[in-house]
Amino acid sequence: MTDVANTLERRTLSIAGAEIELFEGGQGAPLLFLHSGQGVTAGDPFLALLAKERRVIAPSHPGFGKSSLPDWADSVDDMAHIYLELMDRLDHGKVDLVGCSIGGWIAAEIATKVPERIKRLVMIGPVGVKIGTPDKLDIPDVFAMPQEKFAKLIFHDPDKFRPDLKTMPEEAIAAMVRNRETLALIAWEPYMHNPKLKHRLHRVTVPALFVRGESDGLVSAQYLQGYAGLLPDARTETIAKAGHSPQLEQPQVLLTKVLAFLNA
């Protein structure tokens, strides 16, 4: 693997009262990458691979990483609007849009607002809609479960991703806490979805790829199928030996599938 620290460069942009941290790198067609609840860093292994083929633009969502959170922002819709302005500002024209988990939800909101600005859409373990019945949460309640149970639900192999909280740098642990706080702010109620979104997704006529890890305990196969079915031109893929974050557990396999779709 190349020196990832050199692959992506960090800068900051002021948008609508928010200071947005942005990681950029690589050459090729522009790709806007929207991270999961775990956040994004300059050393992200999946982005390093992706940047070999594409111009990758990966912001930290407001309230995540080092991006500030304006007082007025408290919803996924707010984040989508901030990114609309980011897209205006960067002026890349049409972009490929890739979102993971909560980033998938933001991507879906953006795509319903400006479908003409999107080339292709990739949703990796996405949340954002309500598919099942009212008497069961579609996504297990990540704010009300023991850490160990959470790790088992999101990873195929949790042992490889167990952070050592005693030795983790102060800054990293604070970022982790803050990411989770912002996730709760925007996804608490309605839990992990916007009831209106499913009635808007028909506008997203561009080709879309919905991906989940086979061991994902948060986004079920049924949920992914139901979600993809709301878009006129969407297909689904499953990644073996991966959980909620195939970009962490199977970056190479995911890259192959994503590029095959984007280049089709």
Next chain:
Amino acid sequence: MKAWHFSENAYPYLPPADEYESIRVNLPNKNYDPEKGAKLYDRFLDEWLIAEDEGMEIMLNEHHQTATCVDPAAPIVLGALARLSKKARLLILGNPVANRRQPVRVAEEMALVDVLSRGRLECGFVRGVPYEVLPANSNPVRMNERQWEAIDLIVKAWTSHDGPVSHEGRFFHHRNINIWPRPYQQPHPPIWVSTTSPGGAQQVGTRGYVQATFLTGFDGTRKIFDSYRKGWREAGRGNDVPIDRLAYAALVYTADSEQRAYEGADKLLWYMRANKVPFHYQYPPGYMPVSAMAQVMRGAALDQHAALKDKMVVEKAVEAGIMMAGTPDQVYAQVKRFYEHVGGFGHLLIMGQAGFLEHDDTVHGIRTFAREVYPRLNADYPDTAISSVQQERVVA
């Protein structure tokens, strides 16, 4: 000094603690027998009225989806007490306004109780403990901001008398605010706010509301009261902070012999021992500031819980200042020592019943305190006393 009898209305008839994960949030209510529960309500209401007969005031609170406090709708019990009692002040501490969707409804409930009791309401507001956010489906992020907007909106509802006013705020929206009845007390019932953090206390001091803190011990309480006094003075309310602005809640058991007192006090510690709650209910995201939560993630919470476990015997709890227990002389001395350490406070909120402390023992504790300790505290600390720590008094 005013003393308040307080009971959490716990339901203690539970299976062994190792058979359930948490006493709050997810303990199935099949463990609650409504027959036993009805008898408990009768009993706890009786005990409040006995405390009133003994010259004490009445305090109650509210929690949700828990066996530790089966009073999920405190305004309803408060309504019953407003009719059953005759002279005691009635303190609800409090309304969890960050978790209530309609502050104007809270203003209506409290105004009704104030009229029903002929102006005996003392209206407390609380942010709500962390394990309340799941039962209330309440977003744990920005709770402080919601709480303060709700309190201001309630005061507006209480004090607007010339027809409808409106509110379009950050968290709450109300097009037509014109409550009936309006409060009995003018301009509105006394307001209490509970907080266990110095930052929160300073804000309460700025507004001059009554500050209550729970089981924060000698040094924790002093810090909180210092912050309150600072906020009070910086807001230009004058140098003197009346003691009736500050309240402290402790476990208190007084009996005619030391042995009986310690046995009763040990039963009160059920309140702490039974509070089995897993980490993920104790620490919802956004409830505490990022820096404090980062320390918790590193293991600070484990240290805190270990320290708390140490205090779960009567001697240690007394030493820490979270409990006053003993004969009348001993309890009197313990309250005095606490009073002097923290700079003085005007309200002692007495958690005088918990768990398996049965009716007769509860009443014995109430009566012994009320007859043999309370008059001495009243003589030493009249309501007109000023709260300040020793150094400040020397300088002044």
